[in-house]
Amino acid sequence: MQPSTEFLTPEECAEVDQALLTSRERFSARVAIYALRTLKQIAQVNGVAITKLDPKQIEAWVYQDESLQTGIDREFRSFFAQLVIASLNPLQQAARATGVPIESLTVAQVIIWFEEQAKLNLSKITSDL
Template identity: 45%
Template sequence: MTADRPITVEFLNPEEAAKVDAALLSSQEKFLARVTIYALRSLGQISAERGIDIEEITPDLVAEWVQRDRNIHQQVDMDASFVTFFSNLIVSSLKPLRQISAESGKPIADITIEQVLEWFEREAKRRVET
């Protein structure tokens, strides 16, 4: 990211960011929730572009999408290590998304932001209680 170029695309819109901020989560958990919400959106875009279910998306498809995404290019200086890092963030978000999907009985594509936040809050509460 360069100081003279403003960020024009947000990972979360203001309403989504406010929902995350209001969640009963630690700062680290809020970060993970934000990443998961963004990953859900990104995986949905990849799914739509490829005509495949989110569950079929591979790490290679994510990396290819990250390399091509103009919005990301506008926000950061892209190199191979960033592509790997950012792709891994998105792919790692599949784990909680799969768990939310299994618990809700819905495909990942139908998961809502509220369901993501509720899952993170339940997980945080469970960790505190054990």
């Protein structure tokens, strides 16, 4: 399977934009959605579960992703590969929260998880005041 030529689809962008999230949280959700799609592709090509992927496999895939080729230097791709690898943590948490394997997560489930985390963070902040 070839990687997508878009970072996120217009529909995915619209779903994230409608979420009750800060700009920072939207960025994290977008990266997680891209990571989910990418990790599904990498896992399928390698015939393993997402949780069994090696960081080197993920980095190599990000480096060859067509959506990250134009006008982007190698250092940014390395940074972005690390973001994708780091996205495994919230994706694993979202999978546990929904009771499904990472491979079965939907974009909507990822966004809902980020919204729930934002609410928890907000309630912690307000309770500390």
